[in-house]
Amino acid sequence: MKEKISIQGRSLVFNIVFIAINLLGFTFIILGYHKNFEESSSLFLLLGLIMLIASTAGIILFKGRLMMSSVARVLVGGLFIVSGLIKANDPIGFSYKLEEYFEDGALAFRIKEWFSSPGFTMEFFMDYALFLSVLICIAEIVLGVLTIIGGKIKIVSYAMLLLMIFFTFLTWHTANCDGTVKFKDRDTYAMSDPVAAMKIEEAKTNKALKIVSKTNNTLVVDEMKLPQCVDDCGCFGDAMKASMGRSLTPKESLWKDITLVYLVIWIFLAQWSIRPNTRKENRVFILSSVAVVIFFSWVFSWYFPVLFALVSLLAALWILKNGGKYLGNYWGSALLVTILCLIFEFFILRYSPMKDYRPYAVGSNLVEKTKDGVEGVYESMLVYKNKKTGKTKEYSSTSKEYTDSKIWEDSDWVYESMVQKEIIATKIPSITEQFNPFIGLPEITEHELTLDFVKDALANTKIKAIRVKEVEGGYISDVPMEEFNLTDYETEYYTIIDTVEVQDPNITDISIRELILSAPKIVVISSKTLLEGDWSEIESIKQIFKDCKKKNVPFVVMCGASREDIEKFRKKHAFYAPFFVNDETEMKAISRSNPAMLVIEKGIVVGKYSQRTIPSSKAFKTKYLGK
DSSP: OOOOOOOOTOOOOHHHHHHHHHHHHHHHHHHSSSGGGGGHHHHHHHHHHHHHHHHHHHHHHHHOOOHHHHHHHHHHHHHHHHHHHHHHTHHHHHHHHHHEEEEEETTTHHHHHTTTTTTHHHHGGGGGGGHHHHHHHHHHHHHHHHHHHOOOOOOHHHHHHHHHHHHHHHHHHHHHTTTSSEEEEEEEEESSHHHHHHHHHTTOOTEEEEEEEEEEEEEEEEEOOOOOOOOOOOTTHHHHHHHSSSSSOOOHHHHHHHHHHHHHHHHHHHTTOOOOOHHHHHHHHHHHHHHHHHHHHHHTTOOOHHHHHHHHHHHHHHHHHEEEEEEEHHHHHHHHHHHHHHHHHHHHSSSSSSSOOSSSSOBBBHHHHHHHHOOOOEEEEEEEEEEOOOOOOETTTTTTHHHHHHGEEEEEEEEEEEEEEEEOOOOOOSTTTTTTOOEEGGGOEEETSSHHHHHHHHTTEEEEEEEEEEETTTOEEEEEEGOGGGGGGGGTEEEEEEEEEEEEEEEEEEEEHHHHHHOSEEEEEEESSSSGGGOOOHHHHHHHHHHHHHHOOEEEEEEEOHHHHHHHHHHHTOOOOEEEOHHHHHHHOOOOOEEEEEEEEETTEEEEEEEGGGHHHHHHHHIIOOO
């Protein structure tokens, strides 16, 4: 007679102990590979491996596979819901990260190398990055819900395993990308493209560039290039950086995904034993998984995922019971959760992220965000190698341990190299120098000169100079006073005309970064691509601009555009505000909306509006300008 499979197996107590030891053992293995525990790595790895093998054998012997898979379902299901929602909260930001991976020198170079296919490219996916972003977010949430309630577990286990293999490949690539090792890349150029002629000429002297074929229409070139390594996998968007002060490192992200793969494998191996939850099991699974969601919501300082998880899980069970012939099944549950996700995504894409984790969120002190970086501390370490055993030792060249060891006198040890050891990791400020709205001096118009800051800055670009004239040729030149040396200008050859004020040749533009960070109050319109923005609310923006002028509150537009495009835009909309240019990448971080409005007081963001939420002139005056 076939033995009935139960969640407790042959012993409830023993299986609980084995599962706890199993998870602890896997944790020890992860710690063994973490740089913070490198001194005890061998011990952690040994202990972890012994605990993992012994506990796995115990789980199998005591038939605890179903219990282990149940624990995995709770952990994986809860984390999938949170992870999916964090990405769904900012699908545009996630799409930017996918675009980074789809660039030709990023993920594609692995395929080029492994399969000797230098012409392979993933750039065609870039046009579908937002669609894929939304699809992946919804897939994570739906799979998480079905995993928890035990619906379509065979299909779900395959889908989760495939999704985790994909994510693990991304994080493995990120963690192991070497930006110094070149790969062979194949590009095709039209002969009418000026670059084609440059490549033909360059191939004559550059051995790393080879012309594969050349016709009247096209040129095919193989070239050795450096890969484009992605520094941050974007697993949790900006959420972890904002809530914990830093993102996961690439290796930490890799181990996070390996952990999830490990748990998903337990679900996959138990798929034939897992049955749809009973009513009692649903209560246990939902409460347990929501506890997981609560923990990660606490980590990310955002508790909406708790509400969304509860609504999704209960809605999935409700339609299962009341959906009738066509929807009263797990396909109906998946469909209803998908609809809930689409409603959430529609709201986010139409307006803005529900939780803004970026450094320009409402309440952010921009001045502090420019100073929250940490300068890295590194120490030079001398590496000695034992000739007999091959073992190595590292010493700081200035440490007492090194001088006391007198290792250089030991014939068994030989100096091998010097390495840089990280003592304190470098942390880049939340707001870098890429936030630098500026205007070139020749491009300043009367509209920018309405700002006292610009007028003062322009005055400060003037320097004192000595105007001299050549006696013979009559050529007049202005020599900066600090560079002027009277002995260089003998009266026989030069005539000193006067002291004049001229433009400092070392200053080419004016930045309003300090104005934005220090003004008592300033209104900033941000548009990452000026001509592609949705300017349906331009009349409201223009009226707010007029109201600000009356109250002497600076109002500026910060955009990514050429001066020619800016002038076209000004004339088209009769919008004569001061315009400044900024790096487009930083503009994407400021707001996903194009355009967006920020109200900043003494460096603190007190108001932020997407294009669809631009306030009326009356509402704006009441809130920010007084009556």
